[in-house]
Amino acid sequence: MKNKSLGSKLLSAPYIVWAALFIIVPLIIMLYFALTNEAGVFTLANLSEIGKYKKAFGLSILYAAIATVITLLLAYPMAYFMTKLKISSQRMLLLIVMLPMWMNFLIRTYSWISILANTGIINTFLGKLGLGPVQLMYTPGAVILGMVYDFIPYMILPIYSVMSKLDKSLLEASEDLGANAFVKFKKVILPLTRPGIISGITMVFVPSVSTFYISQKLGGNKTMLIGDAIEYLFNLGVDYYNIASAISMVLMIMILVCLFVMNRFNDDDDGGVVI
Amino acid sequence: MKNLKFRSLSLAIIVCIVSLLFSSCGYEYVDLELRGKYDRSLEGTVLTVYNWGEYISDGSDGTIDVNREFEKLTGIKVNYLTFESNETMFSQVENGGVNYDIVIPSDYMIQRMIKEGMLDEIDTTALSNYDLIADDYKGVYFDPEEKYSVPFNVGMVGIIYNGKYIKDIEHSWNVLWDEKYKDMALNFNNPRDAFMTAQILQGTDLNSTNEKEWEAAAELLKKGKKNLQGYVMDEVYGKMETGEAYIAPYYAGDYLTMVETNPDLKFFYPKEGTNIFIDSACILKSAENKAAAMMYINFLLEPDIATANADYIGYASPNTAVINNKDYYYYGNEILYPKKEDMPPVQYYHDIDEKIRRKYELLWIDIKLY
Numbered sequence: 106m107k108n109k110s111l112g113s114k115l116l117s118a119p120y121i122v123w124a125a126l127f128i129i130v131p132l133i134i135m136l137y138f139a140l141t142n143e144a145g146v147f148t149l150a151n152l153s154e155i156g157k158y159k160k161a162f163g164l165s166i167l168y169a170a171i172a173t174v175i176t177l178l179l180a181y182p183m184a185y186f187m188t189k190l191k192i193s194s195q196r197m198l199l200l201i202v203m204l205p206m207w208m209n210f211l212i213r214t215y216s217w218i219s220i221l222a223n224t225g226i227i228n229t230f231l232g233k234l235g236l237g238p239v240q241l242m243y244t245p246g247a248v249i250l251g252m253v254y255d256f257i258p259y260m261i262l263p264i265y266s267v268m269s270k271l272d273k274s275l276l277e278a279s280e281d282l283g284a285n286a287f288v289k290f291k292k293v294i295l296p297l298t299r300p301g302i303i304s305g306i307t308m309v310f311v312p313s314v315s316t317f318y319i320s321q322k323l324g325g326n327k328t329m330l331i332g333d334a335i336e337y338l339f340n341l342g343v344d345y346y347n348i349a350s351a352i353s354m355v356l357m358i359m360i361l362v363c364l365f366v367m368n369r370f371n372d373d374d375d376g377g378v379v380i
Numbered sequence: 381m382k383n384l385k386f387r388s389l390s391l392a393i394i395v396c397i398v399s400l401l402f403s404s405c406g407y408e409y410v411d412l413e414l415r416g417k418y419d420r421s422l423e424g425t426v427l428t429v430y431n432w433g434e435y436i437s438d439g440s441d442g443t444i445d446v447n448r449e450f451e452k453l454t455g456i457k458v459n460y461l462t463f464e465s466n467e468t469m470f471s472q473v474e475n476g477g478v479n480y481d482i483v484i485p486s487d488y489m490i491q492r493m494i495k496e497g498m499l500d501e502i503d504t505t506a507l508s509n510y511d512l513i514a515d516d517y518k519g520v521y522f523d524p525e526e527k528y529s530v531p532f533n534v535g536m537v538g539i540i541y542n543g544k545y546i547k548d549i550e551h552s553w554n555v556l557w558d559e560k561y562k563d564m565a566l567n568f569n570n571p572r573d574a575f576m577t578a579q580i581l582q583g584t585d586l587n588s589t590n591e592k593e594w595e596a597a598a599e600l601l602k603k604g605k606k607n608l609q610g611y612v613m614d615e616v617y618g619k620m621e622t623g624e625a626y627i628a629p630y631y632a633g634d635y636l637t638m639v640e641t642n643p644d645l646k647f648f649y650p651k652e653g654t655n656i657f658i659d660s661a662c663i664l665k666s667a668e669n670k671a672a673a674m675m676y677i678n679f680l681l682e683p684d685i686a687t688a689n690a691d692y693i694g695y696a697s698p699n700t701a702v703i704n705n706k707d708y709y710y711y712g713n714e715i716l717y718p719k720k721e722d723m724p725p726v727q728y729y730h731d732i733d734e735k736i737r738r739k740y741e742l743l744w745i746d747i748k749l750y
Contacts, residue, residue, distance in 0.1 A: 157742075160749045224622045240563050242624075243610040325610020326569045329748040341741055342471040344734075 138350035143343075151351035158334055158352055162359075165331040168245065168320075169313035172252035173260075176309050177302065179253070180260035184301075185294075188269045195269070202261050205254075214251055214322050221247055221323070243325030251319040252309075259308035267301030268294075303367050311360055331356055414453060414682065417508065418675060423455030427672040430469060430480040432659065433462040433614055435533070437685075437692035444688040450679050456672045464613055465570050473498065473664065481667035482676060486657045488572075488729035490529050491522035493662065495731065499528045500663045506674060509681035517658055517698035521728060529660035530677050531698040532689075535631045536726060537573070537654045538715075540616075542626040544644040551648045553581040555627055557604045565627035566619060567604070569611035571744035572729060573655070574601060577629055580652045580727075587730040591739050598743040602750040620645060632715050633695030647715055653725035658698070 142148045187198050205213055220226045221241040231237035241247060271294070279293045317332030324330075329337065331352065338349035429447075439445025447458040461478065463469040466489040473480055473493075485493065493499050504510045504526055517531040541549055545564075549555060556565050556577060568574045578597040579586050588594065609625050617634065619625040621641040635647040661680060663673045679685055683701035690697040691709040696716040702708055703717065710716050732740075 157745070158749075222622070222624050224624050240609075326612065327605065327608070327610055327748070329745060333748075334745065337745070340465075340468050340471055342467070342474055344738070345741075 135350045135353055138346045139354040140351075142347060151347050152355070154348055155352060155355055158331065161329050161331045161334045162356075164328060165314050166359075168249055168252065168330065169310050169316075172249050172256070172313045173306055173310045175249070175253050176257045176260040177306065180257060180264055180305065181298075181302070184261055184265040184268050187265055188271070199262075199265070202258050206258050210255060211318060213255060214319055217247070217251055217254065217323055218242065221250075242323065243327060245324070245328075247323040248320050248330075251323045252313045252316065255319065256309040256312055259312075260305035263304040263308065264298060264301040267298045271297055299370070303370060307364060307367060310363065314360065315356060418453050418679065420455045422669070422672045422675070424457070425669050425672055426457045426459055427482070427669050427676055428459040428461065428478060428480045429482045429484075429676065430461050430463060430473070430478075431482075431484045433464060435462070435484070435659075435693055436460070437688040443692050444685065446680070446685055446689060449685070450676060453679070454672070454675060456669075456675070458676070467570070476666070479666060479668050480664055481669050481673045482661055482663060484532055484659050484661050486659050486729070487520065487522045488731045490660060490662060492731035494523065494528050498665055500665045500667060500670065501527050502530060502663055502674070502677070504530070507678045507681065509678050512681055512683070512686075512699050512701045514698050514700050514703065520658060521730065523660070529662050530681070531658050531660045532680060533633070533659045533693065533695040534657070534698050535633050535659075535695045536649065536656045536724075537576070537629055538632050538635065538647050538649045539627060539629050540620055540635045540638065540645055540647050541628075542620070542623055542642075542644050543646040544623070545626050549627075549648070551651050553577050553629075553650045553652055556629070557581075557600075557607060559607060561627055562607050563609050564625060565608055566610055566612050566616060566625045567601075567608055567629065569613050571740050573629075574611065574744070574747075575740055576655050576729075577601075578604075580650070580654065583652070586655065586727045587732060589733060589736055591736065594736065594740050594743060598740070598747055601747050605747060605750060631695065633693060636694040636710065636713070636715065649718070649722075649724040651724065653727065656726040656728055658728075 139151055140147060140149070142150060183202075187195050190198065218225070222228065223238045223240065223242065225242070227241060228238040231239065275293055275297070276289060279289045284292065315332045317330060317336045320328065320330045320333055326333075335349050335352050335356075338345040338352070437443045437446045439448060447460050450456065451458055461480070463472065466485050469483060469485055470489060470493070472478070473483060483493075490499070507530065510530065513531055517534060519526050520531075523529045539551075539553075539555065541555075546561075550558075555561060556567055567577060575594065575597050576586055578600040579588070579593070582593070582596060582600060584590075584593040584597065609619075612619060612628075616625075616628050616630050617638060620628055620630075620638050623642070623644075632647065632649075635645065639645045639647075661677045663670055663677075667673055680689070681699060681701075683699070683705065686697060686699040686702045687705055687708050690699070690702045694710065694716075697703060703711075705711065714722065
């Protein structure tokens, strides 16, 4: 648009400065480290070392994908259910969905320990019934559960917001044209809520695939997700900044590719664009 | 009349304020005689101390708050930060994000930091309490000329187990691999200590320069991984105290803290031997407040302060004023201060050649991804 006034440019200036300093500059630093060796000379050697971490990449993607599918299966019916309620009940439920997000993410993750532990709530209850204890903590299941729990609000909220704006007359029209419930869902509701699904998937998958805290606290440090590998390498000191940056770069590229593919599914440009 | 009333009222207020000031800021513990030893010439400056977590008497449960006492005595503000491993400390110092004055790393890390020129020399003759340190801990391999470090704590690794669930236990590192204890045992979540458990079992040197020996240790650790509940560091406290895990190798001093909470916990030094360490206070070359750092290090050696720290931390003290103090909580404790004939064979960690260090740091990833 041509008529951008000086005023509106000035208004955006603080954020542009922020973004440049804290998004663009760090990205450039990461790229620099990823593509140089310890002496600062350009090299692709770091990228060839990444093969060692393919299992970590694989596990991260697998866990994040499972967590994303579970959140979607839980969140979609929930969002649909919410839109069917009175406005006041919707607000109430929305509040409940968001409530955990007001607590620190680390505390939320930590609280699962007291639920899943051998001496935790579930196993104590099983013990009373003469069962168990079952090793729940420090398993892949616990890690995935942690991801689902921590990120599910990011799935519910975008789907709910798209769904609540759904034009009821379209649903009525489909009914008038003889669509049954399944057809109505498949041909009308699902396509119209797709932008919400896509942005929900992104907002769950991206933080899940790069998490390291959840896997350490609930996984007992027994595996290394790619986020753990990056954290471990950075903590070892500057010797490993190059390889850690290279892994970060590859991870970012993979995420960007995922987002690009997702956006292809989202061809109607009605505000659900992910990036 | 009015005036008099006003005066008596204001007098009353002043008395209240003054008494409040005294009650909140007055000397609670430290002997007044220390006032003569520590002047307030550096009042208002900041001293940044970087130490292990849970490694100073912090005033909880009626103990002495060491940093607070130092602040009161000298007027120096202590900016106290903690780390979880020598390696994290090293990378933070190397990054230079925060200007640390004092760091309290372990032996091998001190050796490395001296080699890399990161530590400033300490004139021990300027420390009036330096002579209190037992000769055994002076001039140890990493600082033979006593130029860079002042011993703060000493400790050895042993195995803690829950006597309520485990009656007879072999006093060996084997227990971490024993399938009898599947999902019950923990191991260290840092490469050096975890490798130690395997190396001692294989009878190899903890500071081996032979890559094959490190690979063999890694293989043994891989084999043991599925038997373990997990790898932890400070979380071991909660795990052992609540009975979440039954076996964990950790430091003798930490066992003494844990057993206070859970009296079922027992401890032994494995017969194959174990690792001994010294954590010592060092001043960084990049320190901005070196004079205050010297004051702080000397303060840590004060008999009352050192005893308070030794009581609180539960590690063995290198300070003779603590060891010989009959009021010291662990006076004569045989786990911290074993008799000569009960001493297991011990090995210090040394700073390892960079090639070997990289080798085991990367082998650790293989173990985790196994």
